[in-house]
Amino acid sequence: MTASLVGGPALQQVRRVRTDIPGPRSLELAERRAAALPAGLASAAGVYVAAAGGGVVVDVDDNSFIDLGSGIAVTTVGNAAPAVVSKAAAQLAQYTHTCFLATPYEPYIEVAEALNRLAPGDHEKRTALFNTGSEAVENAVKYARAATGRPAVVVFDHAFHGRSLLTMTMTAKNQPYKHGFGPFAPEVYRAPMAYPYRWPSGPENCAAEAFSQFTQLVDAQLGADAVACVVVEPIQGEGGFIVPADGFLAKVADFCRDRGILLVADEVQTGIARAGAWFACEHEGLVPDLITTAKGLAGGMPLAAVTGRADIMDAAHAGGIGGTYSGNPVACAAALGVFEEIEAGGLIERARAIGDLMVRQLREIAATTDVIGDIRGRGAMIAAELVQPGTREPNREAVAALTRHCQDNGVLTLTAGTFGNVLRFLPPLTISDDLLAEAFEVVRDGFANL
Numbered sequence: 001m002t003a004s005l006v007g008g009p010a011l012q013q014v015r016r017v018r019t020d021i022p023g024p025r026s027l028e029l030a031e032r033r034a035a036a037l038p039a040g041l042a043s044a045a046g047v048y049v050a051a052a053g054g055g056v057v058v059d060v061d062d063n064s065f066i067d068l069g070s071g072i073a074v075t076t077v078g079n080a081a082p083a084v085v086s087k088a089a090a091q092l093a094q095y096t097h098t099c100f101l102a103t104p105y106e107p108y109i110e111v112a113e114a115l116n117r118l119a120p121g122d123h124e125k126r127t128a129l130f131n132t133g134s135e136a137v138e139n140a141v142k143y144a145r146a147a148t149g150r151p152a153v154v155v156f157d158h159a160f161h162g163r164s165l166l167t168m169t170m171t172a173k174n175q176p177y178k179h180g181f182g183p184f185a186p187e188v189y190r191a192p193m194a195y196p197y198r199w200p201s202g203p204e205n206c207a208a209e210a211f212s213q214f215t216q217l218v219d220a221q222l223g224a225d226a227v228a229c230v231v232v233e234p235i236q237g238e239g240g241f242i243v244p245a246d247g248f249l250a251k252v253a254d255f256c257r258d259r260g261i262l263l264v265a266d267e268v269q270t271g272i273a274r275a276g277a278w279f280a281c282e283h284e285g286l287v288p289d290l291i292t293t294a295k296g297l298a299g300g301m302p303l304a305a306v307t308g309r310a311d312i313m314d315a316a317h318a319g320g321i322g323g324t325y326s327g328n329p330v331a332c333a334a335a336l337g338v339f340e341e342i343e344a345g346g347l348i349e350r351a352r353a354i355g356d357l358m359v360r361q362l363r364e365i366a367a368t369t370d371v372i373g374d375i376r377g378r379g380a381m382i383a384a385e386l387v388q389p390g391t392r393e394p395n396r397e398a399v400a401a402l403t404r405h406c407q408d409n410g411v412l413t414l415t416a417g418t419f420g421n422v423l424r425f426l427p428p429l430t431i432s433d434d435l436l437a438e439a440f441e442v443v444r445d446g447f448a449n450l
């Protein structure tokens, strides 16, 4: 039955729970997996996928889940979106790989042109393509060091930048990302994030005090002329959808410009329509020197990019940047399909509408429970931070119970946060209002049953 199931928008848009979760076929696969895969690869859900599209993921036991995770912010335009499938399939039949470093091709240039056009700022830009978000961040640091001749990289509390040696070092959270994997890369320094909900002296002091601590780190401890770049997520993703206090990022940007420090916006999770704009930076009028993108860029095909000021990008010598698969032509074709889906489908506006709907739903739920401490995010990336009643103590247990409740009742959600106490919602922008409302009924029941 499931072998012939076709995904994409053709998939019936329903929530359906036919078996215990996980069902028997998923349990069989889990057993094979345990014998074939190492334990360090963990999955959030115990069900195995047969097809996905629109706003649902169907598993191998024919359970149909409402998707509030988009494969971690990747299938923004929906799974197996028509323009992505048709462009990638046509490219697949044409040629699958030549290596851009060996024999270049047009789709790579088209993706670069599109990103140069879409990224904030009217300066001249260049784009280089990679396979993963980590690789994009890692290369942004290479560009920044090559352009400035300086070694240090400044990152923030609660940051997530990847799992390679350098980007794992840049990531804040020990478990599970860093524990036991050191020693880490040198010349990475961490400043406090302007996290309004948890700022000790209150959200009203957050931007100014966080900025003051940041400037002390750079000026007094590191010396600004040793700092190549500041790397920041305009909305922190894995860290729990932390929207930095108003004005903080603009102050950081001005400070960096004054000192010749490059500002790198890591938009791997926030970019490409997710946050209700092509880039989350636009919400704050920020024009970063370099921007990294990946997750939503190619509808699930592995593709990542660094887009930045031409003079910086040109500072790395010929042959110093690239990779065997970087900018794979099928992934590039998929990205062109993503741009088409977003532009033709009005998906930026849709991201905002979905965000409004989710915030409304969560506020209604918050009025009925005392475990929701904060609701935040932008566009179709909205989170609820859960706390012990009447305190700000992280409530990781409630997040675990809700995630379980949602899965058992046909809704896929994701968690986040340095303390594991954030429920994050990242639906595909192709989800219907009805399906979204139905998913939040399940979430509401989950809170009622805590």
Ligand SMILES: *Cc1c(COP(=O)(O)O)cnc(C)c1O
Pocket (backbone or CB within 6 Å): 131, 132, 133, 134, 135, 137, 160, 161, 162, 163, 233, 237, 238, 266, 267, 268, 269, 270, 294, 295
């Ligand atoms: C996911 C993520 C990365 C890492 O991307 P990978 O493709 O998993 O290497 C980097 N930065 C941010 C902000 C991310 O969300």
